[in-house]
Amino acid sequence: MSQRSRSRTVPVCALLLAPLAAAAAGCGGPSSDPLAAKPYDASGQISFGGVEEGRKVDPDKPLEVTAKGDGSRITDVTATDAAGRYVRGELRPDGSRWRSTAPLAAGAHYTVRVSTENRHGRQGRRTIGFDTAPTDGKLRVSFGPDSGTYGVGQPITAELSEAVRDASARAVVERALKVQSRPAVQGSWHWVNNRTLHYRPREYWPTHATIDVRSALEGVKVGGGLYGGSSKPLKLRTGERIEAVTDAVTHQMTVRREGKEIRRIPVTTGKPGFDTRNGVKVVLAREAFVRMRGTSIGIPAGSADSYDLPVYWATRVTWSGEYVHAAPWSVGSQGYANVSHGCTGMSTANAKWFFDTIHVGDIVKVVGTGGETMTPFGNGFGDWNLTWTEWQEGSALAQTRPDGSGPADAARLRPEV
Template identity: 50%
Template structure:
């Protein structure tokens, strides 16, 4: 860390007279050595979690202060109302060299400029955040939660609050939502109700330089944004063996289906579409059914829409058409005719809702087997927030997206 204060000489400013009886010109301001007038925290500025400050001696005032990193980007700051002080409001990055350029007056017609340099300490550890959804899509369904995966576990309640406060969710229109800590490294955000159709959503991680927990500091910022599509909901009734397809509250189609038979009952509850595969190989061994047993299968399945990581799909099942709308004969998936499965596939997207009712199966897991977030009541969801409260989003986002790949599980 080093400090340099040096006067920057400026060409005296010329002033034009508007005319007067004597035609006298105003005296130009004289250049002063601003380094003698200005004081900064640069000499002791090593902690990136503390603001950088600038003050001026009594009688003087600051006219301009900029603080820039090596990439030329300026750190946000604010000038005190009386003009005697300035401090950063934006974060400082660990292990980074900064240069401040400061302009001041002495109150007696003198003006000058000076600079101050400092380098922040390298943080012991940096906490980075991988944001989701990260499938490289511009549009998702109304059930898609926002996700954050941290680079290391955060368990201290105060540190978790710092993390939540470093995450900004904005949407247009605004919604009421909250974060939920799935575990020490993973957080989900969902609105109280589904996202509004057509909403513009943005998620940003803004913790750079922020002290999270002792020597753990926030790493590089990141963000993503997407648009919400129509409100698409598929309600699968395991008792009537019918799928009711709704778009924006209106019933569009009713499809005969078959769901899980006894012992393989389909999970009850709300699920979110995770991905779609034009064709997928499904093997009973992936769900614990031994090869060669009476329940074994190994099939190439078409028009498959995934709703759990453990292997539940809505897909074409031409072998069970006679049972569709009549009986439940599958191993847990929702089966339908090939034509109906293709129609369903083409009408849905990642993030749409598939809700199963009246099944004798276990309830959908809230976490770990897809996105079962919506199966928690709002009261229980709020209990998972370190801040213990909801937030209201309101700012319009920019469009950002990132690419990733779904796990090819069956």
């Protein structure tokens, strides 16, 4: 899943332009590496948990892709539905297994693309399609991420088993989605589209907080003959507040723990035309090894700018392939110039320290580039780039009349996607 990056004389990191390209995030220079050869069929090297030919997949169960242990490893997985929406997932550092970390939709078609490497370093590919079983007509909610401990920037997600378009029905749903944190904070749901909501506090979560999320929809009439069904609750915890702020003008990253600076790192960011995105991003995954290729962003193989290199200690901040990672080829520019194709590059030692220090849900902010601001949704978690007022405008309850009788101005709700 990665489910769905880097001056001309040095290899550089590439920002992918579309979520489906996330599997081949890029960093490097001209290469005659044999891995650039046409991939072989990796069918015999991997298995798909819960996917059987001719049978519909249970959408309530995670999707798993496993290497069969013959010396081969999985290097990347992308899973998308028919609309191109990316299924988030996590790949083990040793490449032995990928597992989805976001729920599948009911009654949907998915395509899964898997990249592998055999024991000799040659790359393989395997693509399959499958359908998920339809819903029973009840509205269920799948919360994310998985239970566990996260950084203070981690939003909560709610994926609905059925689309909810009507403004009054949205208000019913939102009232039933309960979030309780200790210590208590002010927060709100925001409708991303007619099946997805995100929840975040007004400010970042408190450190060492406990967050309980549940649905009270069971048996509740939502509207149009749709009733709520049962849903599994979620419990999260937050760790220390860790923030990394990269200044593309000074070419420095400052890492703070609980507001205190713990390290300043020379970096390089995207050069003009490949500017790194400004704004707040949330760490999505930590990937000890990523194969990055220039072809993933449209650079022809064999051209002056082409590359195909192994990249280590990669911390992912967008699904389209923006990372903070080791870039030993650009150490001479780090702290002085921006020479990448969009990622934040640093020395191998600094990248390893960053990899070991940062966690999923921690905050990575970039300032001072010529690039656009990170989008709120669709390419990771850019939720914090909306002001609190903008965030609340995406809530159905924010549009409800004071007496609670219904939406005061349904037109202000976000349009369906």
